Amino acid sequence: MTSRIVILAVVARPLYLVILLASVWVLLRGHDEPGGGFIGGLMAVSATILWAVAHGTAAARARLPLGDALWPAVIGLLLAALSGVPGLLGGGAYLTHLWWTLALGPAELKLSTVLLFDIGVYLAVWGALAGYALALLAVDERDQPGGAP
Template structure:
């Protein structure tokens, strides 16, 4: 798709959406948001970028293969679980290394294994959705000649 307006707008919109998705991810524990929503926003940003430019541009901008990103996300979630196992006594038990609770008041930074887990969720959603979308887009936007050649080869 070669729309000048879309292309120009996306140049501003996509980074903004990405930044916003991170914001949503991080505030998710207390306000509306979280890994799922953040991941979907980021995936939408990449989809938009792919529509405005092309899939190669998205792949270059991501720097990492989206399917790899989703696997890393799964790994991060598992790590968060193991962390809880190591420090606490159950797989996925949440751990808050920078948080001290005194008299019901919490002091310190509310960052812990739950956040790592949510980041993992975010990465999985971004990675899986983007990978799928890019592959589909790549495939669908090939010229009909390729398509025919492919098909005759397959039959």
């Protein structure tokens, strides 16, 4: 920890949470407004990179879903691929999306296979690009004293 910046390490904790929440918000608003899984995923990657710069790549990796970059990538890819199947089974083209509306008292909740697809993209982008970024940052860490081994 000696070579790291104290202010960054302190600020990283709240910022990490804020960025992740913002990325989820961008993911969810993607239905009707600019946003979606890809952009949201990229924002989540920036949170991971922030944590890696502040606390090292090993700590950043441990904070990823399931503690590794590959799992979110794989689960996201499978989720996105499978989200197209219900439409196919219903007789439409692949990735024909289905919508359901849940009435919750005054509000209503829109659920859809699009959301599954977007969450899949979000996880895939987050996992895959965070994996690349952490691997690249780790190359640098090897050379500096106080960095992770």
